[in-house]
Amino acid sequence: MNSIQATVLVVDDEPLQLELHTAFLEAAGYQTLRATNGQQALTLLQKDPAAIDVILSDVAMPEMDGYAFCEQVRAHEETKNTPFIFVSALTNLEEKLKGYDAGGNDYVTKPIEAEEMLEKIKHVIDCREKLASQEQQLAESFNAAMQAMTYSSDLGQILEFYKNSLNAHSFEELAGYLFQTMAAYGLRCTLHIETLNGPIDIGDSGPVPPLEKNVIELARQKTRFYDFGVRTIINYEDFSLLVKNMPVDDAERYGTFKDTLGTLCNAIEARVKVLLSDDANRQKAQVLETVRQALGKIGDSFGNIQKANLQAIEGMVDDLDNAIMNLGLTDNQENQIRDIAVKCYEQVDKIFDEGLTLNNEVEILDKRLTEIFADIDQ
Structure with a gap:
């Protein structure tokens, strides 16, 4: 002045x-x-x-x-x-x-x-x-310190979420840890996840209304951060997070929340991918177990059929011998009938050997499935 x-x-x-x-x-x-x-x-x-x-x-x-x-x-x-x-x-x-x-x-x-x-x-x-200038600098320094403290507190919440999320073995458990963190910020939200069996929506206050689900689905085609009114939807490849009460009247806090939520969503993404992978492995394991059980039944049934066929052929040969003795056939006629029976027996025996080969193939496949199960469990 x-x-x-x-x-x-x-x-x-x-x-x-x-x-x-x-x-x-x-x-x-x-x-x-x-x-x-x-x-x-x-x-x-x-x-x-x-x-x-x-x-x-x-x-x-x-x-x-x-x-x-x-x-x-x-x-x-x-x-x-x-x-x-x-x-x-x-x-x-x-x-x-x-x-x-x-x-x-x-x-x-x-x-x-x-x-x-x-x-x-x-x-x-x-x-x-000079006093006015110093007071302004002090106020700015104080605000910067408060922002740093707030951001540090926010990071603490995110680190806590990272730690807790490692214990989440389902999407519902992960959502529960997320809702705890968001409640500490005073924010309400809904978590949308694209699973192998279709999308699921988990709300912090109960069932998600159909219209809210529809809005999230449509907003997934938008940018990473999609803002409308006091709401913000954050889109990632496998999930979206709807925040319902962003502090739009506090530009400073609003900007800080944007940064914080971006970091938080990176943590969510990491755990969602693990859970999706686990889910995929479980589904593969279920399919393999179904195939394994089916092969086991096929092997058992095939063995029983082979055994029954062998018994039937042996019974037929015995019956023919008894019948020949009672029919009064000539030696030539008896030999012709026995030749037919022996030929049939040999053909059945050949088929039986081929069946054993097939049964061995089934056993090899079952062994391979057992190895696959062991890899999945690891």
Whole structure:
């Protein structure tokens, strides 16, 4: 602030001194306001506290002296930091201590020397500007520190979620840990996951309404962060997170949440992929187990059929021998019938051997399935 912009409130009950002081100030480029007593000066201050940059006040005034006036100025929030310079012919230590205790910034002795007064006024204005700058820097540093503390706290919540998510063996358990973390932020949400059996939606407050499910499905075609009103949908390959109450009125916190939620979703993604892989392996294992059981049944059935066929053929040969003895056939006829039976027996025996080969193939396949199961379990 230069001198042309600064306004000095001059307070003195002596008209001559009042005129003299204002003349010095205006000649130096300052704007001035005048008051002949403390009460009048307080009235001017109350009208527009920000319009007055410096107060130059006489000490010895009737009704309210300069010290009492200064105490009144310091008692009000709007003027507690307004630079205050006393003017007095009394320069002893006791008087200056009174001025200091009242809240004054400096002291000008009578008779006033214009250069000294102007220098002191310039000095208190410079000090006030430096103080204002320091207060702004302090406020900015405080805000930055608070943001850092908040972000640190947010990271702590995310690390806790990372740790807990390792114990999640289902999508429902993972959602439960997520809802705990989001509740700590004061946020409500719904988790949508694209599973092998189709999408599932898990809400933090119970069943997810059909319209909400539909909105999430449609929003999955949008950008990573899709904002609408107080809601934000964060889309990843295998899942989407709907946040229902983002702090849109607090731009700073809103931006911090965006960063935090991005990090949180990276943690969700890591666990979702593991659970999807586990789910896929379980389904493969179920299919393999079904095939294995079917092969076992086929092998058992085939063995039983082979055994029954062999018994039937052997029974047929015995029956033929008995029948031949009772039919009174010639030797040639008996030999022809026996040749037919032997030939049939040999063909069945060949088929039986082929069946054993097939049964061995089934056993090899069953062994391979057992090895696959062992790999899945690992």
